[in-house]
Amino acid sequence: MTIAARKLRQQEELKKSILEASWEIVVSEGWAALSIRRIAEAIEYSVPVVYKHFENKDAIVEYFTLEGFRLLAKDLTAAVDNQICSKGKIQSIAQAYWNFAVTHQKHYEIMFGLGIPKCEVVNSAIEMKTTVHIMISVIEEAIAKNNKKDVDSLLKFKTFWSILHGIVAIELLSNTAINQEPSPILKEAIDGYISSFIN
Amino acid sequence: MTIAARKLRQQEELKKSILEASWEIVVSEGWAALSIRRIAEAIEYSVPVVYKHFENKDAIVEYFTLEGFRLLAKDLTAAVDNQICSKGKIQSIAQAYWNFAVTHQKHYEIMFGLGIPKCEVVNSAIEMKTTVHIMISVIEEAIAKNNKKDVDSLLKFKTFWSILHGIVAIELLSNTAINQEPSPILKEAIDGYISSFIN
DNA sequence: TACTTTTGTTAACACTGTTAACTAATTGAC
DNA sequence: GTCAATTAGTTAACAGTGTTAACAAAAGTA
Numbered sequence: 001m002t003i004a005a006r007k008l009r010q011q012e013e014l015k016k017s018i019l020e021a022s023w024e025i026v027v028s029e030g031w032a033a034l035s036i037r038r039i040a041e042a043i044e045y046s047v048p049v050v051y052k053h054f055e056n057k058d059a060i061v062e063y064f065t066l067e068g069f070r071l072l073a074k075d076l077t078a079a080v081d082n083q084i085c086s087k088g089k090i091q092s093i094a095q096a097y098w099n100f101a102v103t104h105q106k107h108y109e110i111m112f113g114l115g116i117p118k119c120e121v122v123n124s125a126i127e128m129k130t131t132v133h134i135m136i137s138v139i140e141e142a143i144a145k146n147n148k149k150d151v152d153s154l155l156k157f158k159t160f161w162s163i164l165h166g167i168v169a170i171e172l173l174s175n176t177a178i179n180q181e182p183s184p185i186l187k188e189a190i191d192g193y194i195s196s197f198i199n
Numbered sequence: 200m201t202i203a204a205r206k207l208r209q210q211e212e213l214k215k216s217i218l219e220a221s222w223e224i225v226v227s228e229g230w231a232a233l234s235i236r237r238i239a240e241a242i243e244y245s246v247p248v249v250y251k252h253f254e255n256k257d258a259i260v261e262y263f264t265l266e267g268f269r270l271l272a273k274d275l276t277a278a279v280d281n282q283i284c285s286k287g288k289i290q291s292i293a294q295a296y297w298n299f300a301v302t303h304q305k306h307y308e309i310m311f312g313l314g315i316p317k318c319e320v321v322n323s324a325i326e327m328k329t330t331v332h333i334m335i336s337v338i339e340e341a342i343a344k345n346n347k348k349d350v351d352s353l354l355k356f357k358t359f360w361s362i363l364h365g366i367v368a369i370e371l372l373s374n375t376a377i378n379q380e381p382s383p384i385l386k387e388a389i390d391g392y393i394s395s396f397i398n
Numbered sequence: 399t400a401c402t403t404t405t406g407t408t409a410a411c412a413c414t415g416t417t418a419a420c421t422a423a424t425t426g427a428c
Numbered sequence: 429g430t431c432a433a434t435t436a437g438t439t440a441a442c443a444g445t446g447t448t449a450a451c452a453a454a455a456g457t458a
Contacts, residue, residue, distance in 0.1 A: 007435090035413085035414060035415080036414085036415065036416080037413085037414075037415090045437080045438095046437065046438055046439075047415090047416085047417095047438095048416090048417075048437075048438075048439095049436085049437065049438090051415095051416075051417080052436085052437090056415075056416075057414095057415065057416090112368070112372065113312065152383075155383055155384060155387060156387075158369065158384050159366075159384045159387045159388045159391075161365075161369060162362070162365035162366040162368075162369045162370075162384055162388065163361070163362055163365050163388060164365065165365040165368055165369055166360075166361035166362050166363065166364045166365020166366065166368065167358075167361040167365065169311070169361075169364055169365065169368055170357065170360060170361045170364055171361075173311065184351075184354055185354060185357045185358045185361055188354060188355075188358045188395070189358045189361065189362060189392070191395065192358075192391040192392050192394070192395035193388070193391050195391070195394070195395070196387070196390065196391040196394070203456095206404090234444085234445060234446080235445080235446065235447080236444085236445075236446090244406075244407095245406065245407050245408080246407095246446090246447085246448095247406075247407075247408095247447090247448075248405085248406065248407090250446095250447075250448080251405085251406090255446075255447075256445095256446065256447090
């Protein structure tokens, strides 16, 4: 069955090349430039071949959306592992979130880009849930350690995420050469957030 | 010159009908459904007539973007006028910002939708600058009244806007029938923000 | 009336996502 | 080895998008 194995391998490589070609287009020319015909041209195959590997264009975009959440979850996990106290963990997550957004800008755009109605997919994805879970765990731990039983952890989580996303989004919108350095706005906002329920 | 006047009036009405038809499409079917051909069909004219009144599709979209900022600026101004103390003003602006986003969702989407590279236009628009100016004034006043000369007002403003946008964006993304009621997340986040530089 | 300008149309170009219909190559059974 | 069945890949089309050149008809002006 080595022939069948080779065929399978070739098909997988073709799928991989579709994703690589897609990513190259997105990185160099943005999400709007991504089209099936451009992909087909890049992989040197005809258009329907792309549809053999992905149901439609959305499926390709979705791949990168989920990849983004996977990467984000990994980064956030690493950020938490570095720290011991709750305050440090939250600050570290915030910093990691920021770093992710500036180093994976195209991912972030498609993960949180408004105006594109594909939220159903994202909201139900486990990749998303992992990210959410990491944040909530840290916040719940902080609440427990600070004996603030009256604090709503879900509310705190949503506030946390909203602040993070807001800072990133405004920064990405004002497309003035984004600097990798930690944003003072981030520090500012997170300090205020932390002091609202951690001593 | 009454004939020329009538012609001018008719042209203006045609332009108005283009905008009305466009808005109807956007409201009922979203921004993605807006197309020149759909507009032409709605106004019962051929396609090039639309181009007589707007240079291109972006110009139509831009109209609503600027209209959005105009409306937002008006709402924020009214919100400030209602209040006397700095804290109240900031809270009132936050609430007004939220209200604007939920009652003018389609406007908000196009004003801050990521992934659409039309920021150059928006950043240079006076409509945008007015909105910015209102927020900064209130913050500067708060800083002055609280004798916090070391506080960076621009930083505070960016943080403020980021928090507001983040909360709205996350809410709009999780398209679960948005409720008009004041978001607890908003109150939560703004309270934290205010206490970071107002006694 | 004859000329010019305005107003509007049709039809095309170059794209987009998507798919039906077809061909050529490869595989499996006899 | 031959023949049918499956697979891989193609071309060409449909329906839609933004945009514009070329043209016709109506209206205004001399």
